Amino acid sequence: IHEHVSPDPLSSLSVDTQGLQKQFDELASFSDSPAPSVTRILYSENDVLGRRYIKNLMSLSGLSVREDAIGNIFGRWNGDEPELAAVSTGSHTDAIPYSGKYDGVLGVLGAIEAINVLKRSGFKPKRPLEVIMFTSEEPTRFGISCLGSRLMAGIKEHAELLKNTVDNQNISFFDAAKAAGYSNVENLSSAFLNKGSYSAFVELHIEQGPILEEEAIPIGVVTAIAAPASIKVDFEGNGGHAGAALMPTRNDAGLAAAELALAVEKHVLDSGSIDTVGTVGILDLHPGAINSIPSKSHLEIDTRDIDEKRRNTVVEKIHQSALSISNKRRVMLSQFKIINQDPPASSEEFIIKAAESSARELNLPYKKMISRAYHDSLFMARISPMAMIFVPCYKGYSHKPEEYASPEAITDGVKVLALTLAKLSTQ
Amino acid sequence: IHEHVSPDPLSSLSVDTQGLQKQFDELASFSDSPAPSVTRILYSENDVLGRRYIKNLMSLSGLSVREDAIGNIFGRWNGDEPELAAVSTGSHTDAIPYSGKYDGVLGVLGAIEAINVLKRSGFKPKRPLEVIMFTSEEPTRFGISCLGSRLMAGIKEHAELLKNTVDNQNISFFDAAKAAGYSNVENLSSAFLNKGSYSAFVELHIEQGPILEEEAIPIGVVTAIAAPASIKVDFEGNGGHAGAALMPTRNDAGLAAAELALAVEKHVLDSGSIDTVGTVGILDLHPGAINSIPSKSHLEIDTRDIDEKRRNTVVEKIHQSALSISNKRRVMLSQFKIINQDPPASSEEFIIKAAESSARELNLPYKKMISRAYHDSLFMARISPMAMIFVPCYKGYSHKPEEYASPEAITDGVKVLALTLAKLSTQ
Ligand SMILES: [Mn+2]
Ligand SMILES: [Mn+2]
Ligand SMILES: [Mn+2]
Ligand SMILES: [Mn+2]
Known part of the structure; x- marks a missing residue:
């Protein structure tokens, strides 16, 4: 019988910072848009190449690799007691159009490197450790996040x-x-996991906010994830010729969309809470010609809060605005669809504690914080105890080419993740 | 020496209404979007097929066909005095995305049929008669109207x-x-025509407004064409993650665009004139993802008036709004470009008179009116005396699939055009 002890954090946790940097760059080269931006859309050629790249890295790290029906990828290091529920960690590698190379990717490449770190340190896990690459955290292709x-x-x-x-x-x-090669996809339920499949799930991620950088704190320990709601809205009017149709006869679906976009901002600000946010990231006009009055408009709205009730109030107000704009402008509100309206999630205390003590042992200051962005952790929380580890990123930028986390920040994050996994694997 | 007399309008002007209907349907089948919509974009495969179709019809009508460097198509019937300046008529066959099958097309197919009508009646012109199909009246592909x-x-x-x-x-x-086959395109000046190349130009077109239908008047005689201005606007902000970037830190380029779209409507309405119109037909957001704050937005604005000064005031107010929105929202106004700001055009009295007397001789009530949409006639007016003939269309609809002119309306228009051309050819 082995003795399951954490490795000495200060002497033996060596991260291959340069090798990891190279992996970020290599993965970023699988992109539908030119560098420095990254665009990697679910099941596209570049997504498939990225998946192959990740599976190869997992194999090189000695993990046994499996994929489920929709392409969630699992790399497992069987511990001394492989029948125990595993400790899992992971994130996503898909990237919205013209975004950056760290969102999600840190939690996949960083997790594989954390496994390498533990292996190099001579550590042997008791529970199995598993790295997960989740399929399509981003809603880009099918409008569904954390697919x-x-x-x-x-x-x-x-x-x-x-x-x-x-x-x-x-x-x-x-x-x-x-x-993309997932011929078994129609057997969706084969991808369901039971509660208890994992003893813990931890996700390493860039903060996507400015706090850690501003306060010069290398580690964030996430205690809760804000609750997102997404809405699709369609307006329809009569359209017509931009010269010939006089203003009083018009019911311009584009102006209805413009008004609703501004109403989203107003309702969010009216909440009075700094934690309430709302965004119109998609606004499409049809037919989209300079000399044609828009006959259709389509908006996609994202609103989030750490307070579910307050967020739902914003959603309701947006709906009321859509109705009154439709009425006032005589355009048809042909769709107002709440795509998802998820509850927030809280981190599990024992994982928070493992991350906190890991940071302390590594002499890394940390801060407990909220995640305003949401993550696959939000859904892993339904079947497993969950927490997240954040590292600072440049100006809090994310979802754009300027997204950046320094090699030092990444190295610190990987170390804390490795030590946290080590601790959890013995619990 | 022949005697140049108008044919007896009541007995001999026979329009092949059914054949003409078939031509509308055939030409509409060259489309990038499914029926009943029509999309025919400059130099696309369907545009080239449409051009071939028109040239073939011209040949079948005994016209001698030539094309200039950019594909303006001319079909000429040399009269008894071919050295005289010709009387010309024509319009366009390009169609904006998801539009209809009459805008422009009536003025080309109807003109060729008017030639057929005159030939069948035994008429012989003194001046040459020429049918023109203009290249790209619509600004769809290159952002330039009446190219x-x-x-x-x-x-x-x-x-x-x-x-x-x-x-x-x-x-x-x-x-x-x-x-598209125009290998001589770089010789652009070869397409310039001198003033005096034509003694008159007449364009037959659907009204694209509701007046003739509402008043049950079969013929409109256009006395002036409203003056269009087109503007391209770009805003740029920092973008970012829709969850993580808090509201006070944002400079959302999409909301700037939404505000400007509403400002365009306000300034147009503030003019107090029914003749002032303004439209935002294009509004694009970048990167265009539900969970990404728009970092760039692009608008294309069209504003028109029969009063040039009043329209220019609206353009100036739109510019002021763009500046103040940019300032207030801390987004960069990276482009505010007036693409064109054309003067209005007046029809020539002798052509108006020819059209009026033709309508009278055909027992067709007519109305003198303004064209709020603009047409190739606006630019032909710079090198030739010009007027237009309108026919009613269903509800004034245009630039959408529901665009419709009845076979009767079309027949009446073709008859008036034929008789007008006949009269002008002897003047
Ligand atoms: Mn993301
Ligand atoms: Mn992410
Ligand atoms: Mn048009
Ligand atoms: Mn037209």
């Missing part, structure tokens, strides 16, 4: 929705997955 | 602009034209 982790969490409505989901080219989710 | 007629009018700034114009795929105007 993979929602399915792993066994959310049946989500599986039902996937059956009838198409992208904006009218390609079904199933066809897209098959084209 | 062909502006060049024919010899506008040098326009020719200069074309040399450096690219579409949104970054394909240059020259390359696009060459791909």
Whole structure:
């Protein structure tokens, strides 16, 4: 019988900072947009190449690799007691259009490197350790965020929705997955995981906010994840010729959309809370010609809060605005669809404590904080105890090419993750 | 020596209404969008097929066909005195995305049928008669309206602009034209026409407004064309993650665009004139993801009036709004470009009179009116006396699939055009 002890954190945790940097750059080269931006869309050629790259890294680290029906990727290091529930860690590698190379990627490449760190230190886990690359955390292609982790969490409505989901080219989710090589995709329930499959889940991620950098604190320990709601809205009017249709006769679907976008901002600010945010990231006009009055408009709205009730009030106010704009402008509100309205999640105390003591042992100051962005952890929380570890990023930037975390910040994060996994694997 | 007399309008002007209907349907089948919508973009495969169709019809009508360097198509019926300046008529066949099958097309197919009508009646013109199909009246592909007629009018700034114009795929105007078979396109000045090349120009067109239909008047005689201005605007902000960036830190380029769109409407309405219109037909957000704050926005604005000064005041107010929104929201106004700001045009009295007497002789009630939409006639007015003939269209709809003119309305329009051409050819 082995003795399961944490490695001496100060002497033996050596991160291959340069090698890891190279991996960030290599993975970023699988992109549909030119560097320094990254665009990696679910089941695209570059996504498939990125997946191959990750599976190869997992194999090189001695992990045994499996993929589920929709391409969630698992790399397992079986511990001394492989029948125990594993400790898992991971994140995503898909990237929204024209974004950066750290969001999500840190939590995958960093997790594999944390395994390497532990192996190099001579550590042997008791519970198995598992690295997960989640399929499509970003909603880019099918309008559904955390597509993979929602399915792993066994959310049946989500599986039902996937059956009838198409992208904006009218390609079904199933066809897209098959084209990427996931021929078993229709067996969605095979990807469900039971509660208790994992004893703990930890996700390493850039903060995507400015706090750690501003306060010069290298580690954030996340105690809760803000609750997102996403809404799709369509307006329809009569359109017509931009010269010939006089102003009083118009019912311009584009102006209805413009008004609603500003109403979203107003309702969010009216909440009075700094924690309430709302964004119109998508606003499409049809037919989209300079001399044509928009006959259709489509908006996608994202609103979040750490307070679910307050966020739901904002959603309701947005709905009221959509109705009154539709009425006032005589445009039809042909869709007001709440795509998701998820509850927030709290981190589990014993994982927070493991991360805190890891940071302390590594002499790294840390701060307990809220995650305003949401993550696959939000859904892993439904089937496993969960917490997250944040590292600072430049100006809090994310979802754009300027997104950046320094090699030092990444190294600190990987060390804390490695030590946290080590501690959790013996609990 | 022949005697040049108008044919007896009541007995001999027979329009092939059914054949003409079939031509509308056939031409509409060359479309990048499904029926009943029509999308025919400059130099696209369907545009080239449409051009071939028109040239073939011209040949079948016994016209001698030529094309200039950018694909303006001319079909000439040489009269008894071919050395005289010709009487010309024509319009365009390009169609903005998801529009209808009558805008422009009536003035081309209807003109060729008017020639057929005159030939069948036994009429022989004194001056040559010429049918013109203008290249790209619509600004869809290169952002420039009346691309062909502006060049024919010899506008040098326009020719200069074309040399450096690219579409949104970054394909240059020259390359696009060459791909469509116009290998001589770089010789732009070869398409300039001198003042005096035509003794008169008449364009037959659907009204694109509701007046003739509402008043049950079959013919409109256009006395002036409203003056358009087009503006391109770009805003730039920092973008960022829709969850992580708190509201006070944001400078959302999408909200700046939404505000400007509403400001355009306000300034137009503030003019107090029913003749002032303004439209935001294009509003693009970058990167265009639900969970990304827009870092860039692009608007294209169209504003028109029959009063040039009043319209220019609206343009100036839009500029002021763009500046103050940029300032208030801390977004950069990276472009505010007036693409064109054309003067209005007046019809020539002798052509108005020819159209009026033609309508009277045909027992068709007519109304003198303003054209709020603009047309190639606006630029033909720079090198030739000009007027237009309107026919009613369903609810005034245009630039959408519901655009419709009845076979009766079209027949009446063709008859008036034929008789007007006959009269002008002897003047
Ligand atoms: Mn993200
Ligand atoms: Mn992420
Ligand atoms: Mn048009
Ligand atoms: Mn037209």
